[in-house]
Structures are given as structure tokens and as C-alpha cells.
Amino acid sequence: LVVIHINIVRPFAGLSDVSISEDVPVEGDISVPVAASVTEDGFSTLDEPVKETVLRDLRAVGSKFVHVLYPRRSSALLRDWDLWGPLLLCVTLALLLQGGEADSEDRGGPQFAEVFVIIWFGSIIITLNSKLLGGTISFFQSLCVLGYCILPLTVAMAVCRLVLLGGSSTVSFAVRLVVVSASFGWSTFASTAFLADSQPPNRKALVVYPVFLFYFVIGWMILTFAPSQ
Amino acid sequence: MNYSGTHSGFTQQANMRLRNSSMDDSDGSQLFENTSGAEVGPQAGYRNQQGGPPPAGSSGHSLLTDPMSNLAMAYGSSLATQGREMMDKNLDRFIPISKLKYYFAVDTLYVGKKLGLLVFPYMHKNWEVSYQQDTPVAPRFDVNAPDLYIPSMGFITYLLVAGLALGTQNRFSPELLGVHASSALVWLVMEVLVVLLSLYLVTVNTDLTTIDLLAFSGYKYVGMIVGVVAGLLFGRTAYYLSLLWCCAAIFVFMIRSLRLKLLSEAAAEGRLVRGARNQLRMYLTMAIAAAQPIFMYWLTYHLVR
Numbered sequence: 218l219v220v221i222h223i224n225i226v227r228p229f230a231g232l233s234d235v236s237i238s239e240d241v242p243v244e245g246d247i248s249v250p251v252a253a254s255v256t257e258d259g260f261s262t263l264d265e266p267v268k269e270t271v272l273r274d275l276r277a278v279g280s281k282f283v284h285v286l287y288p289r290r291s292s293a294l295l296r297d298w299d300l301w302g303p304l305l306l307c308v309t310l311a312l313l314l315q316g317g318e319a320d321s322e323d324r325g326g327p328q329f330a331e332v333f334v335i336i337w338f339g340s341i342i343i344t345l346n347s348k349l350l351g352g353t354i355s356f357f358q359s360l361c362v363l364g365y366c367i368l369p370l371t372v373a374m375a376v377c378r379l380v381l382l383g384g385s386s387t388v389s390f391a392v393r394l395v396v397v398s399a400s401f402g403w404s405t406f407a408s409t410a411f412l413a414d415s416q417p418p419n420r421k422a423l424v425v426y427p428v429f430l431f432y433f434v435i436g437w438m439i440l441t442f443a444p445s446q
Numbered sequence: 447m448n449y450s451g452t453h454s455g456f457t458q459q460a461n462m463r464l465r466n467s468s469m470d471d472s473d474g475s476q477l478f479e480n481t482s483g484a485e486v487g488p489q490a491g492y493r494n495q496q497g498g499p500p501p502a503g504s505s506g507h508s509l510l511t512d513p514m515s516n517l518a519m520a521y522g523s524s525l526a527t528q529g530r531e532m533m534d535k536n537l538d539r540f541i542p543i544s545k546l547k548y549y550f551a552v553d554t555l556y557v558g559k560k561l562g563l564l565v566f567p568y569m570h571k572n573w574e575v576s577y578q579q580d581t582p583v584a585p586r587f588d589v590n591a592p593d594l595y596i597p598s599m600g601f602i603t604y605l606l607v608a609g610l611a612l613g614t615q616n617r618f619s620p621e622l623l624g625v626h627a628s629s630a631l632v633w634l635v636m637e638v639l640v641v642l643l644s645l646y647l648v649t650v651n652t653d654l655t656t657i658d659l660l661a662f663s664g665y666k667y668v669g670m671i672v673g674v675v676a677g678l679l680f681g682r683t684a685y686y687l688s689l690l691w692c693c694a695a696i697f698v699f700m701i702r703s704l705r706l707k708l709l710s711e712a713a714a715e716g717r718l719v720r721g722a723r724n725q726l727r728m729y730l731t732m733a734i735a736a737a738q739p740i741f742m743y744w745l746t747y748h749l750v751r
Binding site: 327328331335342346349350351417419420421422423426427430433434437441 | 546547550551552553554555557595598599602603606609610613620621
């Protein structure tokens with residue numbers, strides 16, 4: 218049984234908190250104020266220069282990056298979700314993983330498409346799992362959070378490539394291991410700060426586990442990357 | 447809900463409209479728990495309510511003051527809501543989302559207890575699934591009820607552990623992951639189909655659904671993962687020992703769980719009941735349980751060298 222409060226223009230103000238069940242047809246009048254002149258306040262974004270549009274989106278993406286780097290309990294990532302940031306990160310990570318040395322007969326590192334598939338399919342599976350467990354987060358919000366939290370791993374990938382420029386020895390492996398583990402922990406912590414809030418407390422661990430696996434796979438791909446000589 | 451909204455651009459209003467309907471998930475469902483299919487109905491109704499007023503209210507600030515465009519926008523958004531409802535209804539016909547939600551109504555305690563049961567089922571006394579007025583109780587409240595969280599997570603973990611095992615032997619490539627995934631999936635589907643066929647042939651009157659069978663078949667991944675991880679950490683003998691232990695455990699688990707579902711009541715209680723039908727059912731139960739260790743060995747032996 219769901220109780221819905223509907224605020225419709227009615228002559229009796231005292232009826233404003235009447236409970237109506239959802240199968241009762243509701244009628245009323247809605248007056249739409251049609252303004253004479255509209256465009257001065259910048260309500261329309263069709264007329265603004267392209268640079269402004271791009272900059273505004275970039276600023277939104279950038280602010281979400283900051284939220285990921287310093288994960289606090291804020292709902293900014295959830296409220297204004299967008300998928301530009303995850304796409305950017307995914308492409309960057311896939312590009313950085315190119316040029317690996319051939320491990321088996323004819324295979325290089327993970328192909329560009331494989332990284333994409335792993336990231337996006339992994340995110341979709343985690344989102345489905347979270348929704349089936351009864352989460353209150355929507356599909357795209359969850360995709361957005363998971364994508365944005367790849368940022369620490371992408372940074373670690375860039376650091377690894379720089380370290381590998383100095384040759385691949387045990388020292389460089391140890392450094393890379395530390396960096397990748399730290400960023401893996403950071404990613405998992407950041408994403409659970411957002412995702413676990415949407416679950417009741419006795420199910421948080423169940424949602425965190427696939428997220429842990431997901432970032433583990435990405436971290437594993439980063440760690441085993443070896444540049445071709 | 448704030449219908450007047452913040453008027454800071456047409457695109458943001460469109461996004462507000464979309465997010466209003468997606469914010470229902472985070473605000474509206476605090477009122478009720480999402481563990482059954484009952485939330486599909488009220489939420490659809492809620493969303494319908496949301497789809498009506500906002501376009502009419504905010505369209506006064508759109509860039510076209512033409513009332514026809516207001517009408518078109520209102521119609522368009524109501525079309526979108528209708529389309530989504532229709533898609534939900536049709537999707538529900540093919541993939542029963544509401545039934546799936548039952549199998550995911552788990553919590554950490556249940557998962558912990560069930561994993562313990564899968565590895566050590568010998569001390570557990572009561573294997574019956576409790577019911578509540580004809581419907582089985584959610585897995586959260588009964589450790590004997592089958593769930594789909596453990597099998598699906600087990601499947602994914604098995605794939606990753608297989609990739610890891612192949613990687614330590616320098617035989618890894620990302621497409622091998624895909625090959626493993628599809629072959630394991632095919633084996634699972636075939637096993638479920640064979641069990642369904644044999645249940646049909648033996649004409650067993652049981653309330654085991656296909657998803658139940660899928661869940662039971664997916665429980666063996668836990669044992670496989672334990673075996674492969676032990677083999678990776680401690681060598682081949684550890685792999686064989688732990689696989690043996692897990693095979694025995696899953697054999698006992700399956701027999702005790704399926705016995706109550708497949709055999710007649712008298713036979714399930716342990717009394718000796720004569721008759722060809724009960725014999726057949728017992729053989730069927732034993733065959734299903736015996737197939738699990740075979741699959742466990744088949745799918746893991748090439749990972750530990």
C-alpha cells in the first residue's frame with residue numbers, strides 16, 4: 218500500500234495533505250505560467266558558445282574527480298551523474314595499456330576493446346548485483362560511481378609506465394606493486410563510500426565483494442603490464 | 447519534490463526531470479523494502495505521477511513559448527514513461543525479475559553460514575526449508591533456502607581465479623578468460639537441462655524450480671575455488687586434498703538438500719519405503735549429487751599443474 222501526497226491547485230487549502238491511494242483518478246487544474254520573454258536569463262543553452270558548453274561539462278567532470286580523490290560522504294557524484302568521466306578514464310587506461318610485450322604466441326597485452334569490455338561489463342554486473350540485492354541507487358548512478366573510481370588506478374598506470382621507463386627490475390616491480398595496491402585500495406574505498414550507503418548495513422559486505430573483484434582485475438592488468446623492448 | 451526546480455538552463459531541467467524519476471529510487475523506496483516484486487507496481491505508479499506535473503510546470507521557461515511545444519513535451523515524457531512501463535512488463539515475462547529478487551534477498555550472515563555449510567555440512571541437523579503461508583521464506587531468514595548470490599559470485603570468482611592460475615603458468619591471455627567463461631556457462635546450462643529432463647522423465651512431483659536447480663548447481667563453484675586457491679598457494683597435493691574434501695562436502699550437502707525435495711515424505715524421513723518409484727528417485731538424487739564432484743574435477747584439473 219503506497220500513500221501518495223499530491224499537491225494540485227484546489228480551492229480548499231485544508232485538503233493539501235489528503236492521502237490518496239493510487240487507483241483513485243485525480244483531477245485538477247494546473248495553470249502554466251507562460252512568460253512573455255524568456256531567453257534573457259540564459260535558460261536556453263542552445264545559444265551559448267560551444268566553448269562554454271564544453272567548459273561547463275569539463276568543470277562538472279573535474280569536480281567529480283576531486284570528489285573521488287577525497288572521498289567524503291557527499292552526494293554530488295550521485296546527484297549529477299554523467300558518463301563522460303568514466304569514458305575518459307576508460308579510454309585513457311586502455312591507451313596506456315597498449316604496447317605491451319607479447320606474452321604467449323601472438324598476443325600482446327590486453328587489446329583496447331578488451332579493456333573496454335572488462336570495465337563496462339564488470340560495472341554492469343556489479344550494478345545488477347547491487348540492484349538485485351535491493352539497492353536504492355539507480356542503474357546509471359552506479360555506473361557513474363564505478364567509472365569515476367577508476368581514477369586512482371589510471372593514475373597508478375601512468376606512474377607504472379614512468380617507473381618502467383627506468384627498466385624492469387625487482388625494485389621497479391616492488392615499487393609498482395606498492396603503487397598499484399595503494400591505488401586499488403583507494404578505488405575500492407572510494408566506491409564503497411558511495412555504493413555501500415545505498416544498502417542496509419547487513420548487506421554492505423555483499424556489495425563490496427564484487428567491487429573488490431572488479432578493481433582487483435583492473436589492478437592485476439596494470440601490474441602485469443610489461444612494455445615491449 | 448520540488449517541482450519548480452532551479453531554472454539554470456534547459457539541459458539541466460531536462461536532466462532534473464530524468465533524475466527526478468531516478469531519484470525515486472533513492473528517496474521513495476525508503477518507505478518500503480525492495481526484496482519482493484511488490485515495488486515494481488507502486489514505483490511505476492509513483493513515476494507516472496512524477497511524469498505529469500514537471501513538464502507542465504517547468505516548460506513555461508523553455509526557449510519556445512509556443513504552447514504546442516509544451517503539449518508536445520508533456521506528451522513525449524508521458525510516452526517515455528509508458529514505454530518504460532511496457533518494457534518492464536515485457537521484460538518481466540521473459541526474465542522473471544521479481545522471482546530473481548527473491549533469490550538475492552540475502553545478507554552477510556546468511557552468506558557466511560551458507561559458505562560454512564558448503565564446506566562442512568556434517569553437523570547441520572535440520573535441512574528443511576521453512577515456509578510462510580505457502581511461499582518459501584526469503585533466504586535471509588532460512589539458511590536452507592537456495593539463493594543466487596553465492597552461485598553468481600562463485601562463478602565470477604572462479605573465472606578470475608582461473609585467470610590468475612593461468613597467469614602464474616604464463617599461459618594467460620584475456621581471451622582465454624572469455625573461453626573459460628563460455629565453457630563453464632555451457633556446462634552449467636547443460637547440467638541444469640539434464641537434471642530437468644531426468645526430473646521430467648521420473649515424473650517427480652517437486653516444487654523445485656529451474657532457478658532452484660541453477661542455484662544448487664552453482665554451489666559447486668565454491669569448492670572449486672577453494673581447491674584451486676589451495677593448489678596455487680601450496681602445490682598439487684594441497685589441491686588434491688582440498689578438492690577431495692570439498693567434493694565429499696558438496697556430495698553430502700546435495701544429498702541432504704535434495705532428499706527433502708525429491709523423495710516422498712516417508713522416504714525423506716528415513717523410513718525404508720519399498721517401491722520402484724522411490725528407488726528411482728533415490729538413484730536420481732545420488733546421480734545429481736555424484737555429478738558435482740565430477741564437474742568440479744573436470745573444470746579445475748587443467749588449472750593446477
